[in-house]
Amino acid sequence: MQADVPPREDLGRALCIITGASRGFGRTISKEVSRLVKPRSVLVLAARSGDDLRALQADLAASDAGGTGLVVHCVEADLGLKEGVESVIRASKEASSEDIDHLILVNNAGSLGDVSRYTKSFINMSEVDSYLSFNVSSAMCLTAGVLQAFPQRAGLKRTIVNITSLCALQPFPSWVLYCTGKAAREMIFRVLAEEEPDLRVLSYSPGPLDTAMQMEARTKTADPSLRETYSAMFSQGQLLTCEASCAKLMKVLLEDDYPSGAHLDVYDV
Template sequence: MEPGAGPVAGRWGSAACVVTGASRGFGRSLARLLAPRLGEGSVLVLLARSAAPLAELAEELRGSGTGSGTGLRVECVAADLGCEEGLRRAVAVLREVLSAAPPGRLLLVNNAGSLGDISKSFLDLTDPDEINTYFAFNITSALCLTSTALQAFGKRPGSSRTVVNISSLCAVKPFKSWALYCSGKASRDMMFQVLALEEPDVRVLNYAPGPLDTDMQLLARTKTGDPEMRQYFQSLQENSQLIDCTVSAQKLVNLLEEDTFSSGAHVDFYDI
């Protein structure tokens, strides 16, 4: 069903939704699918590093008819989540917006992430600054944003809270030349499993969206240091096995609406 198609409009009622990495790719596609589902007085917070694409997306969502008729508020936060200043700015915005958000539903989608230098093997990774910078962006920011969002929204009678971690096959399977990415994704999966155990009233999902047709996949098939892995990623593109972001995002939306997954579970695109 296309975004904005009649029957889905506003079906989620009043909600506060946060999507990180929303300026392009999967995050952008997901935001377009979420907007028409948000009811009167809802707020959609879009986070990314680049301000211009965020502003363009916000303008699209406000003017497309998906949000303009329901009073949807779209907030843009341009911040580099890998640096302390950017993360603190994003945390401050979430605390302010979500504490004042209407009751109903909270959805946080931790989508922002990076590959790291996939030209390097494990033994090439000797620079602590490079490694710490990678994990600050890919793990620290997700933890801080999630804990802040859940605290700010709080436990409200009759309200639901859902946290989604955009995971990967790399969270459960090692890929040569991808030590940073695989360990980052595995760490995030476990981090959110802990959240599911500690907060049983919070619905937690680790969703692996499959091999998406994005700039990240282009890097995978051109920059991966290991020749065998590089050929594998090239074959996905050559054999038309890459997944359109909107197709995968729609599967995630379906999972959220059905709401039958085990909290903390890792669910892959191909499992559905």
């Protein structure tokens, strides 16, 4: 970062849309963003679990953020379906106001997929299509829909965040669905950054987090070496907390000096 350009202290009066917001890293992002936006900002939180979303909404209302006029909208939606994507776009348009000066979309929703099998076992196209619909198509179509709903205008900054993984760059045996989905998503946002120079586009890799997905990884992964690696990381306390990784993501967004379209890893921040 240039020495004469200090980092921002907040994310502005924002409309922030977060997918997969009900638990894990998405829940932590929601809480951290709520502390960094100006009063009368709007959070649109999307996930498949309505109960978990409403619990998060109550937590935010009870926190300091609840006294700043923060508006929180919950959207119970399956992003693997066209109707789910459309419901998030519609809720975002309805929740927004004219004094919003920062649009933030965090494409966090995702799933590990079946890691108990190797590539040669995936002969069912509908199974693969279902995974890609939720993990790839939804992110692309939601991003496109949000950008159409909130076109470029004077005074509006637009930031698109893709929560990615080392798996977008490296092959992990028995993780063919996850690696494929993350690689495809990352390319979507690299292309978007080339096409839309006014956007700020970031793919952020949060690292190995101590979440339910990690528990699934160390118990169900077919590849023995990979399974043992994650089991050892867990037993040795090497998994990152969502809070620690999210703090670095917020630092990156506030400093805002990354090349648009970049892949940034938690260990590089």
